[in-house]
Amino acid sequence: MEAWRAVGSWLADVFLWLRGFPVRRTASFLMSSQWWEPEELKRYQDELLRRLIRHAYDNVPYYREVMQQRKLTPADFNGVEDLVKLPVLSKDEVRKNYHRLEARDCRGERFIRTTGGTTGEPLRVVTDKHTGVWSAAAFRRGYSWAGYRPGSGLAKLTGGSLGPGKETWRQRLRSWLTGEIFLPAFELSRENVKLYVEKIKNRRVRFLRGYTSTVYQLATLIREAGLRLTLEAVFTTAETIHPFQRQTIIETFGCPVFDGYGCGEINSVAFECEEHRGLHISQENVVVECLRGGERVKAGEMGKVTLTDLRNYAMPIIRYQNDDLASFATEPCSCGRGLPLLEKIHGRSNDFLVAADGRLVSGSFIPHLFRHTCGIRQVQVEQAEDRTLTIRMVKGPAWSLEEEKMVVQLLQKYLGGLEMHLEYVPEILPTPSGKLKFVISRAAEQIF
Ligand SMILES: [Zn+2]
Known part of the structure; x- marks a missing residue:
């Protein structure tokens, strides 16, 4: 079955490529760049940042104004260190300056990413094909660290902003070809948990992905119902994973957990590797800074996550703060990948009491x-x-x-x-x- 699905996935990738999304090729680039030396990755990232700043200065009214006010030109930016010359971008500022953040020269298909957020007020970000391709490729690389290959079969326990809503015919075809199945997260209950387990078993799916809390809920319900479901790996996302949740998931599914980090506005920011020492940043796509009082914190210290999407030219998002707190690892990862390592995502600042x-x-x-x-x-x-x-x-x-x-x-x-x-x-x-x-x-x- 898996061999057929590998062929199906290849076909699905050909369809994507024909529509202008060369995900497979991009993923294979990322599979090799992950082993570059940190200095080489840094040089590559600096180059991407210089290009983004030049583009933002030339084509994005908001950044043109911000840079002119500060008497800056693209020549003032050599690399990631120079990002501090620009202000951070809050959610409110994105909302207020929505149209002024859109690039004037952006042609071709555009996409809207909408996020709920805890305040419930949705935030929309415009992206282009390029953004989608690099983000999908980073997902593929991140999941490969758990042994996942296109065609391995993936159950997506999703709903809300992660979910597909009503499946389009393209999604249904893709699901059939690749062995990806959708399980509605919000409908999961004690009464129907057996159906979820059967669907995963019948489709011979070996990987599961979902919100941390819903994956944990599924694990708890499976245990309570005395059911069994063995998987190869579980991917959690969107919420901080607490040790007790990780333990329950590992024990229930008999497999390791790989946490991932991203937000609706900027996907696939960081992924956990097989060493489970933290989350490797998708450095070819995004710059991550951790700030406290506007200053970058030292490794091991908690700071506010500040993200720059290097692949979104439709609506450049530079130094965006989403209220999450994280810390960088003090030691490099033993896996040998050159990608920087986040030690931990601590959650949202409004989840912390003082x-x-x-x-x-x-x-x-x-x-x-x-x-x-x-x-x-x-x-x-x-x-x-x-x-x-x-x-x-x-x-x-x-x-x-x-x-x-x-x-x-x-x-x-x-x-x-x-x-x-x-x-x-x-x-x-x-x-x-x-x-x-x-x-x-x-x-x-x-x-x-
Ligand atoms: Zn690693």
Whole structure:
């Protein structure tokens, strides 16, 4: 079956190539460039950046103005180090300057990438064919580190911004040719988990990809239902993967997990290799900086992810900040690839609470904290800019004043003596994008 699907994938690539998407050729370039020496990769990236800056200066009204205000010309940019001469680009600025960020000379087919975001207000970014090709090729390379080859079969547990919506005939044909199947993430439940497992088994799919939380949910449901599903690798994306999630996924599917990082605006930013020491940046496509207070942080320190898409000429995105926090690895990866390594994606800045002494505390500890408090069904902690906490709780049947005291004590233990307000609510509502958040923090944003 796999041999047939390899032929099918080749055919699908020919169709793509005929439509102007040479993904296979680009992927094979990336397969070789990953082994270049770091200096050679850096030179290549610097060259791409110089070209992008020249293009932005000549054709993009927003960047023309920004550079003129700062008395800069493309000659002031030799490489990635010079990026600091340009301001960072926030989501709001992209929204405000949407049309002024579009390149005037861009001809040919354009595509729109839309992202939900936690505020629920969608953000749109225009891309061209070139962007899509390099991004797809980087995906292919990243997944190859887990042993995936076109034709291996991939189940995509997707929905929302990752999902295909209604499948077009092209997608259906592609799915048939390549062995890629779509499983709707939001419809997954205890009742239908068996159908999901059967579909994966019947199509002899050996790889699974999805949002971290939905893959974890699938794993949990499979265990609860006493089902078995063995895979070769699982790809998680879009959300921080916590150690307990990784462990459950590994044990359920009997295979390693490969995390990937990207955002709707800029895909395929970094992928985990077989050494599992962090995520290698797709350096031929993107520049990643980690900033704190506008300065680049040292390796090992957490900073705000700042991305420059080297392959989007339709709407150049330079030094874009998406609220994620990450740190660079202090040691190179033992796999020998020349691509730089991110040690960890820590999550969004609004997932971090700031303790009384200024320490950053990941909000992921909140659900663990309340595992044993059966009188409180749900908790949400909101932190204002001045670090004041509002604790929202949903009472369970076994609620008591003792439990309330315990909640306050636990939070004080981790966060120190911050001002706290307790509120009881009938339920905790999801954000407009549908995520149920344990922590909403406006304090961490002030630090970065
Ligand atoms: Zn590696």
